[in-house]
Amino acid sequence: MAMLTVENLEASYGAVKALHGISLEVAEGELVALLGVNGAGKSTTLKSITGVLRPVKGTITFQGEAITNRTPEKIVRRGISLVPEGRDIFGNLTVEENLRLGAFSSFKRETYRADLEEVFELFPILKERYGQHGGLLSGGEQQMLAIARALMARPKLIMLDEPSLGLSPAMTDQIFALIGALKERGSTILLVEQNAERALEIVDRAYLLANGEVEFAGTADELRRKVDIASVYFGDETADVCEVEQ
Numbered sequence: 001m002a003m004l005t006v007e008n009l010e011a012s013y014g015a016v017k018a019l020h021g022i023s024l025e026v027a028e029g030e031l032v033a034l035l036g037v038n039g040a041g042k043s044t045t046l047k048s049i050t051g052v053l054r055p056v057k058g059t060i061t062f063q064g065e066a067i068t069n070r071t072p073e074k075i076v077r078r079g080i081s082l083v084p085e086g087r088d089i090f091g092n093l094t095v096e097e098n099l100r101l102g103a104f105s106s107f108k109r110e111t112y113r114a115d116l117e118e119v120f121e122l123f124p125i126l127k128e129r130y131g132q133h134g135g136l137l138s139g140g141e142q143q144m145l146a147i148a149r150a151l152m153a154r155p156k157l158i159m160l161d162e163p164s165l166g167l168s169p170a171m172t173d174q175i176f177a178l179i180g181a182l183k184e185r186g187s188t189i190l191l192v193e194q195n196a197e198r199a200l201e202i203v204d205r206a207y208l209l210a211n212g213e214v215e216f217a218g219t220a221d222e223l224r225r226k227v228d229i230a231s232v233y234f235g236d237e238t239a240d241v242c243e244v245e246q
Helices: 042-050 072-078 095-102 109-122 124-128 139-151 169-184 196-202 220-226 229-234
Strands: 004-013 016-026 031-035 057-062 080-083 157-161 188-192 205-210 213-219
Touching (some): 016 213, 031 042, 031 196, 042 188, 072 080, 095 139, 109 169, 124 139, 139 157, 139 169, 169 196, 213 220
Parallel strands (some): 031 188, 031 205, 080 157, 157 188
Antiparallel strands (some): 004 057, 205 213
C-alpha cells in the first residue's frame, strides 16, 4: 500500500482552475519527483496535500487515512513536512531557534538532543552556525536550515519545493547530495524540482505535469526514453510524450 495516495485532485485559485484531476502515489522509502514548467501545478499539488490550499475535488490519503481538507497543523502532526519554495526560514531567529521551532509538533525533551545531532551529521555547517541568525546565512545554508527544520519534526514524508532554486551550481550539487543521503537513510520524499535532469539522476519515479494534469508517469529511465525533456522546458510542454530515438 502506498504511503501517500492522491486521486483525481482538483484545485483552484478563485475562478482559475489550477489542477485538473491529478493522481499520484508515493510508497514508503521512495523518492518521487513532480516535474514540469512553471504553472504546471507542481507547487499547487504540494499546497493541497499540506492543507494550505483546500482542494475543490478529489481525495488525499496518507497511510490509509483520509487527510483531505485537514488543517496544515494537523497535517504536520500526522507526519508530513513541507520545505517551501524560497526556504521561508526565520531570519531574525538563530539557527538553533529555527530548529527548535521545527520540532514543535513532535518535541520530546529526551530525544531533542539526539535529533539535533542527527541533523548536524547531515548538515555540519549548521552546527558551526548554531548561534547565528538565519538571515546572515548564505542562500545554500538557508536551504539546508529549511530542510533541517523540517526534519526536526520527525516526518514520515518530507516534501521539497524547488530546493535548488536560486543556488549556485556548487551549492546545487550539495543540496542534491543531501537529498540522496536522505533517501539512503530511508526517508520518503516528494520532490518538486525545475532542474529535471538533476532530479532524474536521483529519483525512483517521476510525474510530468502540464497544465494541471499528469502528462506522464514512470521511472526516471522511462521518462528519459519517452519524453524530450528539453522540449518540455523550452518548447511545447504537451507535445513531446513520445518514444525518443536512442
